[in-house]
Amino acid sequence: MSRFLSNATNRIDAKGRVSVPASFRSVLSERGIQELYCLQDFIFPAVSVGGPDLLDRYERQIASADPFSPEANRMSLLVHGGGVFMRLDAEGRLMVTDFIRDFTGISSEVTFVGRSDHFQLWQPQAFHEAQAAAREGRLGLRSL
Amino acid sequence: MSRFLSNATNRIDAKGRVSVPASFRSVLSERGIQELYCLQDFIFPAVSVGGPDLLDRYERQIASADPFSPEANRMSLLVHGGGVFMRLDAEGRLMVTDFIRDFTGISSEVTFVGRSDHFQLWQPQAFHEAQAAAREGRLGLRSL
DNA sequence: GCTTCTCCCATTGACGCCCATATGGTCCCA
DNA sequence: TGGGACCATATGGGCGTCAATGGGAGAAGC
Numbered sequence: 001m002s003r004f005l006s007n008a009t010n011r012i013d014a015k016g017r018v019s020v021p022a023s024f025r026s027v028l029s030e031r032g033i034q035e036l037y038c039l040q041d042f043i044f045p046a047v048s049v050g051g052p053d054l055l056d057r058y059e060r061q062i063a064s065a066d067p068f069s070p071e072a073n074r075m076s077l078l079v080h081g082g083g084v085f086m087r088l089d090a091e092g093r094l095m096v097t098d099f100i101r102d103f104t105g106i107s108s109e110v111t112f113v114g115r116s117d118h119f120q121l122w123q124p125q126a127f128h129e130a131q132a133a134a135r136e137g138r139l140g141l142r143s144l
Numbered sequence: 145m146s147r148f149l150s151n152a153t154n155r156i157d158a159k160g161r162v163s164v165p166a167s168f169r170s171v172l173s174e175r176g177i178q179e180l181y182c183l184q185d186f187i188f189p190a191v192s193v194g195g196p197d198l199l200d201r202y203e204r205q206i207a208s209a210d211p212f213s214p215e216a217n218r219m220s221l222l223v224h225g226g227g228v229f230m231r232l233d234a235e236g237r238l239m240v241t242d243f244i245r246d247f248t249g250i251s252s253e254v255t256f257v258g259r260s261d262h263f264q265l266w267q268p269q270a271f272h273e274a275q276a277a278a279r280e281g282r283l284g285l286r287s288l
Numbered sequence: 289g290c291t292t293c294t295c296c297c298a299t300t301g302a303c304g305c306c307c308a309t310a311t312g313g314t315c316c317c318a
Numbered sequence: 319t320g321g322g323a324c325c326a327t328a329t330g331g332g333c334g335t336c337a338a339t340g341g342g343a344g345a346a347g348c
Binding site for chain 4: 010011013014015017019021022092093
Binding site for chain 1: 226
């Protein structure tokens with residue numbers, strides 16, 4: 001298995017912490033990830049979380065683009081300027097910082113969304129809407 | 145090679161579990177499937193269930209696109225963010241989670257529907273309507 | 289000094305694992 | 319051919335374990 005899959009919604013406590021789902025934590029430990037790298041998604045109002053390899057992937061993507069293109073410029077601004085390192089506490093919780101709240105609209109609950117090699121933090125309602133929209137977009141295309 | 149065929153309706157017990165029909169279970173064990181991958185159908189209000197190979201098929205589809213494209217991002221949101229791995233208990237039952245209930249409308253009974261290489265979970269009434277509609281050559285979409 | 293973060297422990301509620309019972313079908317034998 | 323024993327499946331429920339959550343106290347920073 002060993003990939004981030006499925007979604008779960010957890011509550012933020014009075015101190016601003018939220019438990020990362022156990023299934024995600026086991027993937028993290030399997031992969032030996034201790035430092036989490038967080039950055040804003042390019043399309044959705046969500047924060048992506050993964051190991052340092054996540055940063056590597058984005059840097060390769062930027063490197064592969066024309067370095068003077070607006071696209072590469074914009075990506076670098078988000079990846080290098082917007083990225084944050086975080087750690088979990090002993091119980092597997094992370095602090096929901098203002099950086100996360102402002103970009104995602106998260107206030108009292110966090111939806112954790114698996115994305116195979118990383119996972120994301122969403123405001124629950126926004127996640128449901130985005131998923132519904134993505135499904136609509138596929139209607140009309142042939143399904144597998 | 146045996147396939148998932150026919151349909152059967154079973155009751156959900158007080159703890160939210162439901163028995164997978166024995167004929168489906170024997171197909172699962174023949175194929176050596178122990179971990180079940182579940183995903184919302186793209187067209188019908190039903191949840192598809194199959195082996196990890198089901199997920200592999202979708203991932204190949206995603207991999208064929210530019211990994212940073214909006215299209216791949218949306219697809220991953222559905223396949224990774226909406227998919228779940230599940231296991232059967234010792235008696236061959238699975239938990240009917242809110243994820244399944246919300247999408248299918250299932251409350252007290254589950255109709256298992258064979259689809260050759262996978263099977264689906266339906267709300268009984270919705271299944272009958274969709275099948276009747278299919279007989280008439282229509283697409284039996286209920287409003288979700 | 290006060291606030292903010294980290295480490296630690298307590299509670300509780302959900303889920304997995306186990307065993308018990310019911311129900312319906314099949315096979316064997318009279 | 320009808321009755322009964324046997325078996326497999328579906329279903330019900332107890333109980334232990336672990337994850338999610340809440341809160342206290344010490345450490346570090348402003």
